[in-house]
Amino acid sequence: MKAKGGAAGGERRPVLSRTILLLCACSFGLGMLFTDRFGAMPDLKSPVVAQRRRQEEELQVVSEDFVAKTKPSDDRDVMGEVAKTHEAIQYLDKSIATLQMELAARRSRHELLESADGVRQERKKAFVVIGINTAFSSKKRRDSVRETWMPQGEKLKKLEEEKGVVIRFMIGHSPASNSALDQAIDVEDAIHHDFLRLDHVEGYHKLSAKTKTFFSTAVASWDADFYVKVDDDVHVNLGMLLTTLGRHKLKPRVYIGCMKSGPVLSDNSKYHEPEFWKFGEDGNKYFRHATGQIYAISKDLATYISVNKPLLHKFANEDVSLGAWFIGLDVEHIDDRDMCCGTPPGQFLSVVIIYTMHVSEDLALTFHFWNGFDISDCEWKAQAGNACVASFDWRCSGVCNPVERLKDVHMRCGEGDEAIWSASF
Missing domain, CATH: 3.90.550 (Spore Coat Polysaccharide Biosynthesis Protein SpsA; Chain A)
Structure with a gap:
């Protein structure tokens, strides 16, 4: 009986030891868990917490200010800048072309x-x-x-x-x-x-x-x-x-x-x-x-x-x-x-003169008179004292039949032989 009872007691000791170790481990784990979760809350009035909060607020203000400064301009401002840039480019193009022509002109x-003998004139x-x-x-x-x-x-x-x-x-x-x-x-x-x-x-x-x-x-x-x-x-x-x-x-x-x-x-x-x-x-x-x-x-x-x-x-x-x-x-x-004035004979111009004669209070007679004459563009301007620079016929791309007609055009549209000597320029 002793031997049997001793054997049974020996088997229970290892089981008990393992149970105790398991319970200790569980207790340690639960302690760690509850310590992290329900640990003491920090004091909101402490200097450390207050300083950290001020730093976060300052960082947010700086960030918002940066975003505001880097925000794209209004569409109208962008289009205005584009237009100014385009005008500047056009001005530079014209300036360059002008300078090139002036340079060529000055060089010439x-x-x-x-001459053939090498003398420069x-x-x-x-x-x-x-x-x-x-x-x-x-x-x-x-x-x-x-x-x-x-x-x-x-x-x-x-x-x-x-x-x-x-x-x-x-x-x-x-x-x-x-x-x-x-x-x-x-x-x-x-x-x-x-x-x-x-x-x-x-x-x-x-x-x-x-x-x-x-x-x-x-x-x-x-x-x-x-x-x-x-x-x-x-x-x-x-x-x-x-x-x-x-x-x-x-x-x-x-x-x-x-x-x-x-x-x-x-x-x-x-x-x-x-x-x-x-x-x-x-x-x-x-x-x-x-x-x-x-x-x-x-x-x-x-x-x-x-x-x-x-x-x-x-x-x-x-x-x-x-x-x-x-x-x-x-x-x-x-x-x-x-x-580019036109030359004689020009166009036929018709002038209508209307005259009304009152015979009585109830009767009036109206007369129409027509008067036609030929006059050209260059001719009437010469008569008015404002002669044309040049005259020809568009249909002929010049004075029609110039050998026969140029003298007549000169007589009717010319400024006078002395005009060239008194011209002011």
């Missing part, structure tokens, strides 16, 4: 011409150089111009020396060197001394190239304020031309003429434009440009053409080409309708 102004000073576009077959037209609005001989020389007005017929050469056509011009020039010979092969479809060559040649020979191109079938009042140019003398880059904009012709007509596709869809019009019968450009623009001659693109029509060369520049376009 100080250039010296070198300065360009002649002038107020205006007028180039009259002509052809080999237009001798009768040239004679008509000489007999009307263009001074001859000593008067032409005096005009150049005293007024600074240079007038020349501009012409190139024939494809064959020293041909009969060239020799005929040599003979004519020996008589009148009024030609400017160009390094250019003559041809109707080469007017754009001829225009570039004229301005380059004129700029190389004369340091003028203005350069004018006019056709040999146009009537010009030189005094009015000088007065008009004088009004714009202080402007650096002016382009003066009768501004127009016509349709771009893609068919095979007289003014067909092979590069019509560059101007947009069918039915589009050219940009505004001066009509080719007569126009004037200032010194800086003529110099610009001379310097950039190899780069300037030539369209089929000479007046369109000139307008294209200036379209992207800071140039003042001046539309002067006195440079």
